[in-house]
Amino acid sequence: MIGAGIVGSAIAWRLTREGFPVLLLDRAEPARAGASFGNAGHIACEQLEPLPSLRLLLTFWRELSIFDGPVHLPLHRAAALAPWLARFVGASMHQRRNTPPLAALVRPAADTLERALREVGRADLLVRRGHYAVWLGPTAPARAARVARAAQRLQVRTEPAPAELTRALQARSPGTASGLWYPDSGHVLDPQSVAAAFVAAAVQAGAQFQQCEVREILPEGARVTVRTDTQALTVRAAVVCAGVQSAPFLRRFGLNAPLTAERGYHLELAGALPLTGAPVLYAGENIIVTPMRGRLRATTYLEFERHGAPPDARKLQRLRRALERLGYTSETRHEGWVGSRPTLPDYLPGIGRAPGAAPLYYAVGHQHLGLTLAAPTAEVVAALVANRAPPLDVRPLDLRRFGTRHAASLW
Numbered sequence: 001m002i003g004a005g006i007v008g009s010a011i012a013w014r015l016t017r018e019g020f021p022v023l024l025l026d027r028a029e030p031a032r033a034g035a036s037f038g039n040a041g042h043i044a045c046e047q048l049e050p051l052p053s054l055r056l057l058l059t060f061w062r063e064l065s066i067f068d069g070p071v072h073l074p075l076h077r078a079a080a081l082a083p084w085l086a087r088f089v090g091a092s093m094h095q096r097r098n099t100p101p102l103a104a105l106v107r108p109a110a111d112t113l114e115r116a117l118r119e120v121g122r123a124d125l126l127v128r129r130g131h132y133a134v135w136l137g138p139t140a141p142a143r144a145a146r147v148a149r150a151a152q153r154l155q156v157r158t159e160p161a162p163a164e165l166t167r168a169l170q171a172r173s174p175g176t177a178s179g180l181w182y183p184d185s186g187h188v189l190d191p192q193s194v195a196a197a198f199v200a201a202a203v204q205a206g207a208q209f210q211q212c213e214v215r216e217i218l219p220e221g222a223r224v225t226v227r228t229d230t231q232a233l234t235v236r237a238a239v240v241c242a243g244v245q246s247a248p249f250l251r252r253f254g255l256n257a258p259l260t261a262e263r264g265y266h267l268e269l270a271g272a273l274p275l276t277g278a279p280v281l282y283a284g285e286n287i288i289v290t291p292m293r294g295r296l297r298a299t300t301y302l303e304f305e306r307h308g309a310p311p312d313a314r315k316l317q318r319l320r321r322a323l324e325r326l327g328y329t330s331e332t333r334h335e336g337w338v339g340s341r342p343t344l345p346d347y348l349p350g351i352g353r354a355p356g357a358a359p360l361y362y363a364v365g366h367q368h369l370g371l372t373l374a375a376p377t378a379e380v381v382a383a384l385v386a387n388r389a390p391p392l393d394v395r396p397l398d399l400r401r402f403g404t405r406h407a408a409s410l411w
């Protein structure tokens with residue numbers, strides 16, 4: 001298995017539990033180097049619809065950073081991003097078609113993660129108190145009502161936020177405040193610990209974890225050869241779950257994975273008091289504040305910058321100021337973190353088996369939902385590897401939907 005982010009770690013545990021001998025490879029400790037380290041910890045059971053939609057096409061300009069929004073499309077990346085953006089526009093016409101395959105993975109996600117964490121003895125990492133979406137300012141009640149109606153259409157449960165929460169919001173930022181409670185979502189107390197728990201349980205049950213750089217994966221008849229910086233291994237099957245860096249590994253197997261790095265940032269507030277014991281999404285500000293073990297973590301931004309480019313200090317500064325305005329302070333100063341969401345242009349993950357004889361499986365492109373979807377994805381991949389019918393229809397998730405022409409890598 002290539003990649004010990006949350007997706008690879010959950011799959012490693014699941015395959016080991018089913019009796020497969022597993023070797024998990026990553027250049028770093030589990031969930032240390034990729035997006036899985038720094039996410040918001042939100043188990044987003046309400047996010048059933050893929051992002052590209054006709055409505056977003058008409059209104060996305062408002063989300064751009066030049067209009068003080070969270071989306072940054074750097075001009076110098078325009079040419080590199082053009083093919084991805086063209087596919088995004090195409091996918092916007094098909095949100096209705098693309099919702100059921102995503103929803104099938106998302107709806108059971110909190111229950112599936114809870115079951116998996118209980119099995120590895122770390123149920124304590126998951127908190128199931130839902131989350132809140134809140135709006136501030138005179139239009140807050142109307143916006144909350146509109147979002148509640150949209151949720152109802154998707155059969156996502158919401159309730160008005162309790163009066164104590166609204167009062168607490170108003171105490172921090174005077175004015176009108178409205179909120180919704182999503183009872184069926186959840187959050188984790190430390191995203192990296194979730195991945196580490198899966199890997200520890202897998203290793204205890206006989207799997208191996210090796211820290212190395214994977215250079216190449218090649219078909220070898222009905223087997224697969226994995227070349228790392230230290231060795232070449234020929235194995236009975238390989239699973240690629242290397243996040244935003246997965247595409248080059250899949251090319252040799254005829255698959256095109258037009259992944260882009262959709263970067264997000266976080267700041268942590270050590271010892272700061274949460275407003276409530278569940279994540280709070282400040283919808284107007286596009287900031288989610290999650291109570292984690294010993295600190296709050298605030299995440300935001302969708303920055304289409306190159307994976308590995310240095311963080312933009314101005315964005316962190318802007319996030320720091322926004323948090324202060326929202327009433328969050330901490331005595332210690334956190335330097336901030338940036339990470340790359342691995343995102344395909346239709347915002348569906350890619351999960352399946354490569355065409356041809358070589359047993360190459362993949363689980364990539366989990367965009368904003370990798371923590372949410374890791375446990376359900378692991379169940380699907382385990383079924384594919386075991387040659388059983390998976391728990392849901394994986395055909396819409398097959399990467400062959402992007403054709404087999406090899407696009408230049410976008411990260």
Ligand SMILES: Cc1cc2nc3c(=O)[nH]c(=O)nc-3n(C[C@H](O)[C@H](O)[C@H](O)COP(=O)(O)OP(=O)(O)OC[C@H]3O[C@@H](n4cnc5c(N)ncnc54)[C@H](O)[C@@H]3O)c2cc1C
Pocket residue numbers: 002003004005006007008025026027028030031032033034035036037038039040041042043044212213214215241242243244245246262263264265266299300338339340341342363364365366367368369370371372373
């Ligand atoms: C700011 C932010 C907030 C988010 N909030 C949430 C949230 O609240 N809820 C949610 O569900 N999701 C959230 N996400 C999305 C989620 O974090 C990602 O979808 C998820 O982490 C992707 O997991 P992954 O295992 O596919 O990739 P990664 O975590 O990126 O892991 C890939 C791994 O592959 C390894 N790797 C890659 N190439 C090689 C190589 N050649 N050799 C060896 N190792 C290699 C890397 O070292 C890395 O460990 C958020 C993301 C961000 C950035």
